[in-house]
Amino acid sequence: xxxxxxxxxxxxxxxxxxxxxxxxxxxxxxxxxxxxxxxxxxxxxxxxxxxxxxxxxxxxxxxxxxxxxxxxxxxxxxxxxxxxxxxxxxxxxxxxxxxxxxxxxxxxxxxxxxxxxxxxxxxxxxxxxxxxxxxxxxxxxxxxxxxxxxxxxxxxxxxxxxxxxxxxxxxxxxxxxxxxxxxxxxxxxxxxxxxxxxxxxxxxxxxxxxxxxxxxxxxxxxxxxxxxxxxxxxxxxxxxxxxxxxxxxxxxxxxxxxxxxxxxxxxxxxxxxxxxxxxxxxxxxxxxxxxxxxxxxxxxxxxxxxxxxxxxxxxxxxxxxxxxxxxxxxxxxxxxxxxxxxxxxxxxxxxxxxxxxxxxxxxxxxxxxxxxxxxxxxxxxxxxxxxxxxxxxxxxxxxxxxxxxxxxxxxxxxxxxxxxxxxxxxxxxxxxxxxxxxxxxxxxxxxxxxxxxxxxxxxxxxxxxxxxxxxxxxxxxxxxxxxxxxxxxxxxxxxxxxxxxxxxxxxxxxxxxxxxxxxxxxxxxxxxxxxxxxxxxxxxxxxxxxxxxxxxxxxxxxxxxxxxxxxxxxxxxxxxxxxx
Numbered sequence: 001x002x003x004x005x006x007x008x009x010x011x012x013x014x015x016x017x018x019x020x021x022x023x024x025x026x027x028x029x030x031x032x033x034x035x036x037x038x039x040x041x042x043x044x045x046x047x048x049x050x051x052x053x054x055x056x057x058x059x060x061x062x063x064x065x066x067x068x069x070x071x072x073x074x075x076x077x078x079x080x081x082x083x084x085x086x087x088x089x090x091x092x093x094x095x096x097x098x099x100x101x102x103x104x105x106x107x108x109x110x111x112x113x114x115x116x117x118x119x120x121x122x123x124x125x126x127x128x129x130x131x132x133x134x135x136x137x138x139x140x141x142x143x144x145x146x147x148x149x150x151x152x153x154x155x156x157x158x159x160x161x162x163x164x165x166x167x168x169x170x171x172x173x174x175x176x177x178x179x180x181x182x183x184x185x186x187x188x189x190x191x192x193x194x195x196x197x198x199x200x201x202x203x204x205x206x207x208x209x210x211x212x213x214x215x216x217x218x219x220x221x222x223x224x225x226x227x228x229x230x231x232x233x234x235x236x237x238x239x240x241x242x243x244x245x246x247x248x249x250x251x252x253x254x255x256x257x258x259x260x261x262x263x264x265x266x267x268x269x270x271x272x273x274x275x276x277x278x279x280x281x282x283x284x285x286x287x288x289x290x291x292x293x294x295x296x297x298x299x300x301x302x303x304x305x306x307x308x309x310x311x312x313x314x315x316x317x318x319x320x321x322x323x324x325x326x327x328x329x330x331x332x333x334x335x336x337x338x339x340x341x342x343x344x345x346x347x348x349x350x351x352x353x354x355x356x357x358x359x360x361x362x363x364x365x366x367x368x369x370x371x372x373x374x375x376x377x378x379x380x381x382x383x384x385x386x387x388x389x390x391x392x393x394x395x396x397x398x399x400x401x402x403x404x405x406x407x408x409x410x411x412x413x414x415x416x417x418x419x420x421x422x423x424x425x426x427x428x429x430x431x432x433x434x435x436x437x438x439x440x441x442x443x444x445x446x447x448x449x450x451x452x453x454x455x456x457x458x459x460x461x462x463x464x465x466x467x468x469x470x471x472x473x474x475x476x477x478x479x480x481x482x483x484x485x486x487x488x489x490x491x492x493x494x495x496x497x498x499x500x501x502x503x504x505x506x507x508x509x510x511x512x513x514x515x516x517x518x519x520x521x522x523x524x525x526x527x528x529x530x531x532x533x534x535x536x537x538x539x540x541x542x543x544x545x546x547x548x549x550x551x552x553x554x555x556x557x558x559x560x561x562x563x564x565x566x567x568x569x570x571x572x573x574x575x576x577x578x579x580x
Contacts (some may be wrong), residue, residue: 113260120250131239136160166190256302348366466501
């Protein structure tokens with residue numbers, strides 16, 4: 001019995017051992033193979049859209065949202081911070097994203113400060129040519145504004161009844177001057193007060209004839225800046241006929257902010273550059289600093305006199321001035337980046353830093369800008385020496401972050417922070433099909449209907465025009481701009497335009513409409529600068545909108561008609577740009 005039990009136990013052990021040898025290895029292999037199969041399924045290539053990463057398809061094709069070609073999905077995005085975004089190499093190449101390592105530079109020539117302003121006539125060289133007697137203008141020799149006149153040149157002839165009577169008095173007094181010398185001299189002095197010369201008075205006496213028409217001669221040389229009267233007008237004594245400006249010297253008038261005033265003084269040397277002649281510098285000296293601060297713009301006027309004997313500086317031209325200011329002591333080490341690396345919002349300046357040198361991972365970084373020198377900005381805070389920043393395609397990186405729900409220029413902690421009233425950065429014109437431009441022009445036409453209504457203080461028309469603009473936006477075919485960076489740029493602009501137009505279409509409060517019109521204008525200006533509409537457009541700016549924050553708008557004409565104030569401040573503003 002005991003032997004049977006022993007035999008049974010041994011047989012059982014041997015059986016288990018044989019079973020393990022026969023099937024255990026296969027089971028293990030089967031498990032391994034199953035794991036490998038599952039792993040192969042996990043790493044099976046998926047395809048996504050560079051602008052819509054939520055799209056995942058098992059095979060290549062077109063994005064069902066925007067029509068772009070799908071690209072291979074990258075599964076290696078784990079472990080990214082909230083500010084970071086990872087892009088595929090394919091998306092990097094399509095968007096032409098370029099980076100550079102930033103270094104330091106020393107301020108060996110001292111700090112410089114940039115001021116913006118415009119050319120104005122030198123008021124000290126201006127003159128008003130007036131009529132010294134009452135009468136009717138028989139002949140006006142000034143044909144147009146801008147005509148040059150020389151001192152002593154005949155400007156006009158006037159028929160003056162009072163002067164005709166005075167000549168008759170002169171002839172009568174001349175006949176009795178031997179017996180009435182005081183009367184004779186009084187009549188001559190009366191004619192001299194009317195600016196008749198000794199030769200003219202003597203000629204009247206010698207000829208014995210009364211002249212009906214008298215000449216008016218230019219007392220200064222210069223350019224006619226304004227024609228005040230026309231032939232046939234009846235002018236009173238002392239009434240201006242024309243204004244003459246001597247443009248041999250002109251003023252460059254700049255606006256300096258409060259924090260810049262302490263660095264400026266009369267007699268300080270500056271260099272001036274105009275937009276018309278960007279490669280030519282004009283040396284000047286500050287001749288006047290306004291003692292009063294403009295409480296609206298928080299600026300003071302700073303003036304310099306420029307030599308303009310070549311007559312190349314025209315009143316109204318925009319100019320910039322580079323002012324060398326005193327150094328604070330030690331040389332400061334500055335980090336400089338190209339202007340194309342910086343994204344602006346109303347409160348922040350942002351750059352994208354490449355955090356991993358081996359992978360396309362980027363981090364949004366807020367920086368503090370210093371002075372602008374040429375096409376570069378100095379960075380006061382936010383970047384360190386040796387860091388790598390995006391210098392081309394910055395907007396595309398930000399767009400990708402926005403679409404992936406990451407923090408971006410327009411989105412921080414889920415809330416919009418983009419302030420379109422801030423100065424619009426230079427935008428590169430992109431080549432797009434003419435059909436896309438026609439569709440965008442329809443949006444612009446609806447915008448202009450809204451703008452004209454706000455100028456006229458009309459709150460009902462903007463509601464309808466905003467609805468029409470939304471319909472025009474829906475007709476814009478984004479598939480016409482499949483190439484980057486145009487595609488991502490339009491997608492973000494389209495979103496902002498729709499939100500602003502929708503808000504305007506829902507209110508009859510004109511102040512609310514104007515508030516949303518600020519954002520609508522800024523984004524549409526950006527779109528038209530980028531894509532064009534085959535029409536010249538003027539970009540206007542008023543610094544007093546939104547409590548002196550300022551705002552832009554567009555117009556078809558150069559004349560300023562302010563949609564933010566309407567009739568109360570219709571002419572407030574200036575043309576800051578022209579979109580060809």
